[in-house]
Amino acid sequence: MLNFSIYCGGEKLEREELVNVETPRATSSHVPVPHSDYIDMIEDAFRTVGLAFGEQAHAVAREGKQYFGMAEVVGDIGKHAKWATVAGFRGSHDKSIARELVIGDQVFVCDNLCFFGEIKFGRKHTTNIMRDLPDLIHGAVAQIKSRSEDQAVRYERYQVAQLKDSVVNHTIIQMLRQGVINTQRVEKVVNEYYEPSHVEHLNDNGERTIWTLHNAVTESLKGIGPNSLPRRTIQLQTLLDQATDYALAA
Numbered sequence: 001m002l003n004f005s006i007y008c009g010g011e012k013l014e015r016e017e018l019v020n021v022e023t024p025r026a027t028s029s030h031v032p033v034p035h036s037d038y039i040d041m042i043e044d045a046f047r048t049v050g051l052a053f054g055e056q057a058h059a060v061a062r063e064g065k066q067y068f069g070m071a072e073v074v075g076d077i078g079k080h081a082k083w084a085t086v087a088g089f090r091g092s093h094d095k096s097i098a099r100e101l102v103i104g105d106q107v108f109v110c111d112n113l114c115f116f117g118e119i120k121f122g123r124k125h126t127t128n129i130m131r132d133l134p135d136l137i138h139g140a141v142a143q144i145k146s147r148s149e150d151q152a153v154r155y156e157r158y159q160v161a162q163l164k165d166s167v168v169n170h171t172i173i174q175m176l177r178q179g180v181i182n183t184q185r186v187e188k189v190v191n192e193y194y195e196p197s198h199v200e201h202l203n204d205n206g207e208r209t210i211w212t213l214h215n216a217v218t219e220s221l222k223g224i225g226p227n228s229l230p231r232r233t234i235q236l237q238t239l240l241d242q243a244t245d246y247a248l249a250a
Contacts, residue, residue: 010061010068015039021064024093031129032093035060035067041134042089042101045141050076054084059226065094068226072106077145078152082200083107085148088115090226099133101140102230103147109200112218115230116154116237117147158211158240159203161247168193168213171243175217180236185220192216210244 013021018036026032039058046052054072061068073085083105091099104115119140163171172189175181181189192201193208193216201215202208217236221229 010059010066013058013060015056015058018058018060018067021060021067024065028127030095031127033091033099033129033133035064035091037130038067038091038099038133039069039089041137042087042141045134045138046073046075048138049142049145051141051144062092062094062096066090066092066097073144073148077148080105080152080155082109083155085144085151086113087144088226088230097227101137103144104230104233105148105151107215107218109198110215110219112215112222113229114214114218114233114237116151116234117143118230118234119143154237154241154244155211157244157248158214159209161210161244162207163210163213163243163247167243167246171213171239174239175236178235178239180232180239181217181220188220189213189216192219210240210247213243214240 018039019034021035023034024032043053051073052075054074056069056071058067058069060066067090069089071087071089073087077085086104086106088102088104089100090097090102101119102115103117103119104113106113172181172186175189176183176186193213196202196208196212196216197219198215199206201212203211214236218233221232224232
């Protein structure tokens with residue numbers, strides 16, 4: 001069973017409770033979309049490409065003005081032994097958060113969550129938002145399968161690439177400098193890398209790989225709110241991709 005609740009933050013709601021969240025009155029320049037309608041549009045778009053929601057979680061913040069949600073992606077998509085593909089959704093009534101879809105995965109053994117694709121719908125809440133938003137959402141959802149396939153290839157590389165300690169240290173410093181982690185999380189990353197909480201984070205020979213480092217970082221990021229987690233984990237994978245290229249070329 002996946003555990004999304006540790007990431008959603010805010011006030012947790014059941015799916016059917018979203019309809020009770022107040023939507024501000026529309027003006028000539030801003031037409032808020034009800035959170036319940038927003039998630040219905042996304043689920044409808046999933047169906048058109050052979051996908052569906054599995055387990056899901058929803059939350060609001062700022063008295064209902066901000067919405068965050070996540071769902072396991074099931075259906076016509078590759079299944080993996082170690083992780084599940086997930087989709088995250090967010091948006092707001094107060095213009096504080098752009099409506100977007102983020103694609104990621106959650107590792108089964110530890111609930112670590114990582115986002116690897118961020119797709120902004122790029123549409124202001126003006127008069128024709130309800131006409132245009134479904135097509136924008138469909139275009140985003142249509143990318144899930146290909147991006148998930150790319151992620152599977154990435155993780156296969158992570159699980160065979162090994163790093164010297166000096167390169168691990170350099171990579172962790174770059175994570176700190178680029179805002180993936182802060183100083184308070186460095187010790188957790190180091191400890192999880194050298195003594196992982198789960199043997200599944202090691203390769204079949206019990207050796208550390210970039211997959212180990214990836215999970216060490218995502219373990220340290222548990223509890224990070226949904227506003228910053230996509231940015232942090234997308235940047236994490238940029239750094240780990242570079243480290244993997246270096247390791248496999250050596």
